Amino acid sequence: xxxxxxxxxxxxxxxxxxxxxxxxxxxxxxxxxxxxxxxxxxxxxxxxxxxxxxxxxxxxxxxxxxxxxxxxxxxxxxxxxxxxxxxxxxxxxxxxxxxxxxxxxxxxxxxxxxxxxxxxxxxxxxxxxxxxxxxxxxxxxxxxxxxxxxxxxxxxxxxxxxxxxxxxxxxxxxxxxxxxxxxxxxxxxxxxxxxxxxxxxxxxxxxxxxxxxxxxxxxxxxxxxxxxxxxxxxxxxxxxxxxxxxxxxxx
Numbered sequence: 586x587x588x589x590x591x592x593x594x595x596x597x598x599x600x601x602x603x604x605x606x607x608x609x610x611x612x613x614x615x616x617x618x619x620x621x622x623x624x625x626x627x628x629x630x631x632x633x634x635x636x637x638x639x640x641x642x643x644x645x646x647x648x649x650x651x652x653x654x655x656x657x658x659x660x661x662x663x664x665x666x667x668x669x670x671x672x673x674x675x676x677x678x679x680x681x682x683x684x685x686x687x688x689x690x691x692x693x694x695x696x697x698x699x700x701x702x703x704x705x706x707x708x709x710x711x712x713x714x715x716x717x718x719x720x721x722x723x724x725x726x727x728x729x730x731x732x733x734x735x736x737x738x739x740x741x742x743x744x745x746x747x748x749x750x751x752x753x754x755x756x757x758x759x760x761x762x763x764x765x766x767x768x769x770x771x772x773x774x775x776x777x778x779x780x781x782x783x784x785x786x787x788x789x790x791x792x793x794x795x796x797x798x799x800x801x802x803x804x805x806x807x808x809x810x811x812x813x814x815x816x817x818x819x820x821x822x823x824x825x826x827x828x829x830x831x832x833x834x835x836x
Contacts, residue, residue: 601815608812616809622794626817628706629790633775636710641721641767648725648763649755653734666723669716674779681712681784704785712784713774720773721766728762729755768825775818 616622651663669677685702686692695702702708732755740750756763778792786793791814799807 604808604815605812608809612805612809613812616813621789622791622810622813625789625791625794626814628709628788629775629792629814630817630821632706632710632790633713633771635706636714636774637717637721637767637771639710640714640718641770644718644722645725645756645763648722649729649751651722652726652729667719670719674716674777675783677716678712678780678783681708681715681780685711685784702784704787706785706788708784709781709788709790710774712780713777714770716777716780717770717773720769721763724766724769725759725763728759728766731762732758768822771825772818772822 651659682703683689684691685695685708687696687701687703692702700707702711736754736758737750740754741747745753776792777790778796781790782793782796789797791810795807795810795814798810
């Protein structure tokens with residue numbers, strides 16, 4: 586079992602190590618000083634985080650309802666939630682493009698206030714959220730399902746309102762799962778390419794920039810950007826994990 590497990594770990598680690606080994610310090614320094622790379626990484630981080638935060642406001646209540654309520658065609662709803670994980674992401678991008686274009690109801694409504702989703706960070710955030718929402722919803726649902734219902738019923742019997750029960754009992758007890766889902770949604774959205782490139786080639790998120798440099802200049806110019814983005818993503822991921830542990834420890 587150790588041998589077989591080690592092969593799997595080697596399969597994951599070896600390509601990443603090889604990419605780091607074949608990237609020279611000069612390539613890294615020149616890429617770090619490239620304003621286009623820095624701007625692309627910053628755009629990717631904040632757009633993914635903003636999209637995750639905005640959609641979490643709607644996703645967490647939905648996850649609670651799915652955990653607590655039984656209703657007709659619930660399994661169909663769960664299947665719809667998981668659908669973005671299994672459909673090709675190029676198809677997801679085409680679907681989002683049609684949903685947010687100026688010819689659509691949403692796109693035309695946004696145009697009245699001067700917002701165009703296509704080629705805009707808002708459209709990028711929507712594409713990222715579309716493919717990553719299942720991670721947050723499913724993790725939050727599992728967290729709420731783990732909260733004993735007897736605690737909620739006891740609080741209701743003592744006169745607490747449903748909203749107070751949710752914010753003082755259900756949400757704090759499910760917080761660890763919610764944070765894990767939030768981090769996974771953020772990370773998945775940050776790495777998205779297929780859906781994003783259809784909705785907005787410009788401004789370039791890092792995954793699109795890597796593809797563009799690989800197609801235009803080859804592996805030598807795409808590899809340093811990949812190494813820097815992986816490093817920044819890993820550091821950001823570790824920071825979020827540490828903050829979530831501190832939050833759980835404080836609770």
